[in-house]
Amino acid sequence: MARSDLLLNLVEAERSGDRQRFLMVVESVIAEERKKQHHLVADRLEELISTAGSSATARYQSPPVTQDGLLLEVVPRRRLADLALSTETATLVSEVVEEQRRRDVLRTHGLEPRHRLMLVGPPGNGKTSLAEAIAAELMVPMLVASYEALISSYLGETASRLAALFEYVRSRECVLFFDEFDTIAKERADDHDTGELKRVVSSLLLGVDRLPSHVILVTASNHPEVLDRAAGRRFQVHVTLPAPTQAQIGRFVERQAARGHGFGVTPETIARNMAGASYSEVEDLLLDIRRRYVLGLPDADLKRTAQERLGRWRKQKQ
Numbered sequence: 001m002a003r004s005d006l007l008l009n010l011v012e013a014e015r016s017g018d019r020q021r022f023l024m025v026v027e028s029v030i031a032e033e034r035k036k037q038h039h040l041v042a043d044r045l046e047e048l049i050s051t052a053g054s055s056a057t058a059r060y061q062s063p064p065v066t067q068d069g070l071l072l073e074v075v076p077r078r079r080l081a082d083l084a085l086s087t088e089t090a091t092l093v094s095e096v097v098e099e100q101r102r103r104d105v106l107r108t109h110g111l112e113p114r115h116r117l118m119l120v121g122p123p124g125n126g127k128t129s130l131a132e133a134i135a136a137e138l139m140v141p142m143l144v145a146s147y148e149a150l151i152s153s154y155l156g157e158t159a160s161r162l163a164a165l166f167e168y169v170r171s172r173e174c175v176l177f178f179d180e181f182d183t184i185a186k187e188r189a190d191d192h193d194t195g196e197l198k199r200v201v202s203s204l205l206l207g208v209d210r211l212p213s214h215v216i217l218v219t220a221s222n223h224p225e226v227l228d229r230a231a232g233r234r235f236q237v238h239v240t241l242p243a244p245t246q247a248q249i250g251r252f253v254e255r256q257a258a259r260g261h262g263f264g265v266t267p268e269t270i271a272r273n274m275a276g277a278s279y280s281e282v283e284d285l286l287l288d289i290r291r292r293y294v295l296g297l298p299d300a301d302l303k304r305t306a307q308e309r310l311g312r313w314r315k316q317k318q
């Protein structure tokens with residue numbers, strides 16, 4: 001595309017609020033810049049569109065809290081490539097992202113993109129991060145349902161707040177994130193079953209069913225077994241995010257080490273000491289090593305810092 005075409009396209013996309021198109025134009029600018037070996041500009045642009053989720057202006061204009069506090073807006077920072085995912089999961093999620101990006105093509109053939117995902121796995125292995133990455137890839141905001149605002153001691157009130165939330169979200173292109181989905185979609189045959197609880201679950205399921213496909217519903221749960229079966233069936237994509245194996249921890253540490261000066265001990269040593277940890281725990285420990293090391297300069301010994309921190313972690317886990 002000629003330069004002036006790109007510029008026109010960019011301005012038009014901005015004016016019509018068409019983020020999809022905006023993203024595509026910026027991506028083609030990045031590709032052009034790379035071809036010309038202008039890597040600094042290309043990197044900077046890439047950074048800008050990945051941290052955005054929305055343009056800088058949109059970020060300042062859009063309130064962080066919407067619809068009476070029922071939804072919290074998160075600016076997505078992570079991209080898919082930043083996450084350690086199994087090949088299977090990465091492929092599955094990329095497919096959904098592609099279906100969303102190219103939904104016009106699907107629609108001309110009478111098809112809709114998939115948009116209801118359920119993420120399952122123990123804490124700290126990427127459920128929230130994956131929802132964020134999907135939003136970042138699609139350059140749409142991530143709206144997180146706030147249970148504090150949603151759940152009232154009057155169940156009837158909860159049902160109507162849920163209805164309001166779904167109503168609000170329908171007209172927006174976004175990732176709608178329900179964390180700990182089991183808290184709200186409890187099995188209907190549960191002990192505390194009352195007609196009211198049934199109504200809450202029904203209004204939840206109704207809301208889910210009626211969501212248009214430009215709202216990407218992502219739900220997360222550590223306890224899929226307590227999920228209402230009818231709720232589980234609604235999801236077109238089921239993703240499991242298990243805790244990493246020792247080898248996966250090793251690869252994760254290796255990747256982190258490649259960004260800086262390493263951690264004074266081998267990735268294998270860290271992996272061996274941290275077997276059974278979540279990605280989040282590994283990441284925290286690596287940051288901890290760096291922090292202690294930096295603050296101990298000029299005398300700090302990276303290897304000793306790492307060993308001390310690993311020892312402390314093992315002790316705390318016992």
Ligand SMILES: Nc1ncnc2c1ncn2[C@@H]1O[C@H](COP(=O)(O)OP(=O)(O)O)[C@@H](O)[C@H]1O
Nearest residue numbers: 082083084123124125126127128129279280283
């Ligand atoms: N699969 C992963 N790849 C890379 N980093 C991860 C992964 N899982 C977790 N992390 C790191 O741990 C932090 C917490 O993970 P999070 O996505 O909040 O987990 P969950 O929602 O499953 O509890 C993230 O911010 C991220 O830095």
Ligand SMILES: [Mg+2]
Nearest residue numbers: 127128129179
């Ligand atoms: Mg989470």
